Amino acid sequence: MEHPENSTSYKGLTVNAGIEQPSSVNPYLKNRPRRKRPERTASDYVEGILKGDITLLSQAVTLVESTKPAHQTIAQEVIERCLPYSGSSIRVGISGVPGAGKSTSIDAFGLHVLQRTGGKLAVLAIDPSSERSKGSILGDKTRMEKLAVHPDAFIRPSPAAGSLGGVARKTRETIILCEAAGFDKIFVETVGVGQSETAVHSMVDFFLLIQLAGTGDELQGIKRGIMEMADGIIINKADGDNLERAKLAAAQFRNALHLFPAPESGWTPQVLTYSGFYGLGIKEIWDMVYEYIGFVKQNGYFQYRRNEQSKYWMYETINEHLRHSFYQNPVIEPLLAEKEAQVLQGNLTSFAAAKVLLDKYFDTIDKK
Numbered sequence: 001m002e003h004p005e006n007s008t009s010y011k012g013l014t015v016n017a018g019i020e021q022p023s024s025v026n027p028y029l030k031n032r033p034r035r036k037r038p039e040r041t042a043s044d045y046v047e048g049i050l051k052g053d054i055t056l057l058s059q060a061v062t063l064v065e066s067t068k069p070a071h072q073t074i075a076q077e078v079i080e081r082c083l084p085y086s087g088s089s090i091r092v093g094i095s096g097v098p099g100a101g102k103s104t105s106i107d108a109f110g111l112h113v114l115q116r117t118g119g120k121l122a123v124l125a126i127d128p129s130s131e132r133s134k135g136s137i138l139g140d141k142t143r144m145e146k147l148a149v150h151p152d153a154f155i156r157p158s159p160a161a162g163s164l165g166g167v168a169r170k171t172r173e174t175i176i177l178c179e180a181a182g183f184d185k186i187f188v189e190t191v192g193v194g195q196s197e198t199a200v201h202s203m204v205d206f207f208l209l210i211q212l213a214g215t216g217d218e219l220q221g222i223k224r225g226i227m228e229m230a231d232g233i234i235i236n237k238a239d240g241d242n243l244e245r246a247k248l249a250a251a252q253f254r255n256a257l258h259l260f261p262a263p264e265s266g267w268t269p270q271v272l273t274y275s276g277f278y279g280l281g282i283k284e285i286w287d288m289v290y291e292y293i294g295f296v297k298q299n300g301y302f303q304y305r306r307n308e309q310s311k312y313w314m315y316e317t318i319n320e321h322l323r324h325s326f327y328q329n330p331v332i333e334p335l336l337a338e339k340e341a342q343v344l345q346g347n348l349t350s351f352a353a354a355k356v357l358l359d360k361y362f363d364t365i366d367k368k
């Protein structure tokens with residue numbers, strides 16, 4: 001009973017001696033490896049997703065993103081079984097160069113649409129250059145502070161870096177799972193640097209291009225093809241000193257759009273100014289999006305565009321598998337460098353080299 005607090009000056013307070021710990025009933029318990037998560041079947045995922053279970057949805061998305069063949073097999077089955085429950089959302093692509101204010105805007109847009117129509121929002125991304133550590137896009141949920149803690153929002157970073165086609169396909173498959181889980185609004189974010197806009201355009205109903213007012217030559221840096229894809233161009237940071245410049249930029253974009261042929265949808269792309277940061281002009285942007293959706297649903301373009309997208313993804317998937325199968329082929333791989341060197345030395349034409357390689361490839365396929 002040696003303890004300072006057991007001295008008589010601490011009346012009424014005694015510290016009892018501890019008792020010896022009993023020995024472990026099962027001495028092996030401590031060293032046992034941690035139990036792995038039980039293997040789930042495709043049915044487990046499908047059931048969970050259809051019930052709106054976010055944990056299972058996230059895990060299924062991880063399988064979609066995985067390159068392991070076993071994961072891919074389950075993922076494909078889950079996607080196929082979710083497909084009949086998908087399609088009933090509004091899919092909006094949001095693009096802009098780094099610093100244009102995509103995260104700030106998506107945060108504001110997301111809150112707006114959730115308040116406006118209820119439902120659930122999934123924010124996905126396509127960023128083939130993404131290196132998570134740099135947090136270039138959507139890696140850190142903190143970029144969308146309000147949505148990140150919203151109970152009806154699901155934010156998922158871009159699949160890890162890979163070929164643009166591959167990354168985009170995974171995002172498209174994730175859309176299907178999210179829709180089956182009851183998400184009726186999907187935002188797909190991408191960094192506006194060229195090719196990735198085409199990928200986003202191929203999976204959304206409305207493509208929003210975020211622009212900034214610059215130094216008077218706004219239109220120079222932006223490629224014609226990208227402007228032609230936009231269903232709406234929105235000039236961000238129309239606040240404070242920047243307001244007039246933003247309005248001027250909007251006028252320039254409007255003029256430029258007049259020079260393009262009328263889009264297939266029959267809809268004239270609009271140019272609006274807003275401030276994502278101060279929440280100005282947000283309602284007008286979504287009035288535009290909803291008006292567009294109503295318009296193209298009526299004239300049949302909505303379904304037409306979705307059908308075209310399905311077709312596009314069928315061919316994209318085939319192309320990717322063929323390319324992968326060719327370049328990863330154990331006979332072809334070592335031959336590539338050899339043939340390339342011969343072409344560079346002028347000993348073989350490009351076409352002859354390609355023919356040799358393709359013939360070899362088809363040989364290996366035939367033998368299988």
Ligand code: GDP
Pocket residue numbers: 096097098099100101102103104105236237238239274275276277278
């Ligand atoms: P992202 O790289 O496209 O995702 O752009 P961010 O949303 O991270 O925004 C880049 C910077 O622009 C941040 O410092 C924002 O605070 C700022 N910003 C975003 N929207 C606005 C806006 O509407 N007005 C002003 N003045 N600044 C904004």
